[in-house]
Structure formats: C-alpha cells, structure tokens
Amino acid sequence: MAYVYFTDEQKQRANAVDLVDFLQRQGEQLVRSGREYRWKRYDSVTVRGNEWFRHSRKEGGRAIDFVQQFYDMSFPDAVSFLLGGESGVEWNQTEKSAPPPRKEFSLPEENPDMRRVFAYLIKQRFIDRDVLSHFAHKKLIYEDKQYHNAVFVGLDENAVARHAHKRGTFTQGEPYKGNVEGSDPCYSFHWIGESDTLYVFEAPVDMLSFITLNKQDWKQHSYVTLDGVSEHALLRQLELHPHLKNPVLCLDHDAAGIEATGRLKDILCEKNYYDPAYMDISVLRSEFKDWNEDLKALHGIDPIPAQEHPKLVLLPQMCSAVLEVCRMQSVNQEANARLLNECEQLAPLLRSDSLQRNVLEEQCRQTVACALISIQNTCRQMEIPVSMERVTGWLQAEYKPHEDRGWLRSKAEDIRIAVRDVSSRIRTPGIRTADEQKLFMRSCLTLALSCMKAQMFIVLEAQEQAPRQEKTVNFTMTM
Structure with a gap:
C-alpha cells in the first residue's frame, strides 16, 4: 500500500467537513435534537457541525474518524473521500453552517412547590426523603415552573449557580433529560464534605441513589456527578478541595461505564492525582446496571441487569488460548x-x-x-527468568478497553506500525544494551497487544453476526 502524503491544511479541511451536510447528501435520515442531529440509522449517534458522538459507547470525534468508523475506511481513504477524491464532490465546511452563538446560562424559573419532583424521585426512584429534603433546602434541587422537571443545580466556589441538569418527571416513556444551555461542565451537581473521599457518578439520580443506599454519615463525604462521563467536574473539585485524596469511581456497571472508569483512571494518573505503581483508584460497581437499579431491586422492582464488558470477558479466554500456543511452539528456532x-x-x-x-x-x-516468547527469551538474556504465564499476564494487564476503538482497518494500521518497529529492532545488528532490550520487549508487547485487539474484533464481530444470521435462517424456513 503506497504511502499517501497529506498537508496539514488538507487534513484540517477534511476534518472540517460538515457531517450534517455529508450525511444528508448521501441520503441518510437525520432528526433534529436540540442543537444536534440524531442519525436514524444509528440512533445513538448525534452529529453537530464536524463533530459526532456515539452515546451508547461514550465515544466521538470529528469528520475523519467518523468516516473511518462508520464507512470502514483507512485514514488515507477517509481523507481523500472527504477532500472529494475522484468524485470531485465538495462537501460543505463547518464555517458555512456554524451553529448560533451559545446562550448565557440562566436557571429555569422555579415552581412554587416540588410535589411532582418529590413524587417522582421518592415513589418512582425510591430516593430517601430526608436526603432529597436536604438538597431541596439547599436550593440544589427544585422543580421548574414550565415543564415540572427536576432541576439539579451545580454551584461554583463562590456559591453561584453555573450548571443545571434537568430530568423529566413524567413516568410514561423515556423521561426527558438534558442540561440548561450555557451550563459549565466544571460545576455539575455535587456535595463537598469534610472527609478525604470523593465519590464519582455519571448522573444526579445515581448519586442520590448511592447516598440512599449508604445513608449513615453521608454528609461527611463528597460526591460529584460527571454530566455523563466527562472528567471536567471531577478535576475541578479535586483542584478546589485539596483534602480530597481518595476518589472512588462509581460509574454504571455496563460496557460504557467500565470504559469510562478506565479512561478516568488514566486522566487522574496524568494529572498526578495517584501513582499506579503504589496504589490504585478505588472502584465501586453496583450489583445491577446502576445504583438506582440496586435501589429498585430492594423495593421489589425487577432491575436492569449489569453488563460486563464483552472484551474483558473475552480477554482471559484469548490469553489462555495464546498461552497454549506458546507452549506448543518449537524451541529449535531462535x-x-x-x-x-x-x-x-x-x-x-x-x-x-x-x-x-x-x-x-x-x-x-x-x-x-x-x-511473547521473544519477551520471555529477552528476559532470560537479562538474567531475569520469567514464566510464560507471567508474560501472558503482562499482556492481559496492558489491555485497556477504552483504548481499543475503531474498525478492523484501523487495527490493521496499528499492527502494521508495530510490525515495522519490531522488524527494525530485530534486524539491527550488534548486541543490545539493557535499555535497548527493554525497548525491544516493549515493542514486542505493543505488537502482541495490537494483534490481540484485531483478533478480539474479529471474534466479537462474528458473535454479533451469528444471531442475525440465525434469525434470517429461521425466518426463511417459516416462509
């Protein structure tokens, strides 16, 4: 595959393609959703200008990786396609359809009472009345006058409202949820206590449910919601309150929550809030899908079950299989x-x-x-004998599902880069220094991990297609 060179200007132009225009001109159906558009073919995907977000997986980006993700193109093909390629199509740029200016933040008008909010949160969500009354007394939860939504207020360090999350109180269908326009994501709904522990949640109802389940001395601790899985509010509270030394991640017990937990751990490490060599960030997971589902289960309501991450379920199986392959490999060849x-x-x-x-x-x-065999062999040369089980354990520990994104073509590109690096190191003549041997082992581990990700993608893709194929066969047989 020939190397294709693109200038920075070309890549910026490709990444600035308006995805609304791009999809509409290809016959795709989009539905307006506030300031964004929801893609009907993938209803968890929203686009706005040149940006996209897949809510089911909590991932997103801009035009180039959108085309790579959903049109299964390599990076060069995606850039060429967005630049027009052989078709000569000129896609609109985001500058030509810029969104209206952002409104200033303003809290919704308050309703004289909170009857609907109390009824919804206590009777439908089983939040403890005393806990709810505490936040209502502090004006951190109230009912808006126009739509009777529950409004969860986030204050800044000067006790000024800077964020508000709205949650619908109607019990029929999927309740409305969204932020007041102009909300600052650094100041979402939270409570700060005196202990060193900060519990971290995706949404206000999760936080209130956890407090209800762990009510004793709850005011002594601190709690923050992430406005989804964004890290901004977490980092802001840690910055404002140096006594918070023990963040505890309490995100949803599903694939998206597990990935977000891993991503937040990496961010906290980068920001020097913990050293993974000496400690680990605490993680608490609900028994069921989230903390409110745990609360519902205690009140006799059938909860939504937890969902383990399919890649983390598959990973130990694949590591066991590769361990068997290692044991069967011939030792006659270097x-x-x-x-x-x-x-x-x-x-x-x-x-x-x-x-x-x-x-x-x-x-x-x-x-x-x-x-992995090369890693084990290099360790022996350095007089650090290790078992193959331990080397395989390194591979398993290195895997992070939140870093395993994209389609098979992008994974093939990662393997290609890793192959080039390993091959170059093997072909370099001379005796390696200790540092060079460590770099070689790191390259081998990167290659192994890249290949493992591609394997995992292929296996899970086949598993996802199997039920659809079975349904097609059964339908055909009944015709």
Missing part, C-alpha cells in the same frame, strides 16, 4: 528469527484491500505467541 518470520507472513495480510478475517485471526494468534 525466538526473534521466528517472530520476524511471523511478521513477514502477517504483512501481506494487512495490505489486502479486503481483509480476510479467518486468515488474519490465525496469523495474529501465531504472532502474539511469538512476540
């Missing part, structure tokens, strides 16, 4: 030479215009095994 041979066999599969799933999966498995 480890690095064997790894180089596997890389050479893998390279043409990555250049293929149509990636052959089964062939690529098997070759990735063999490459992972050889990469």
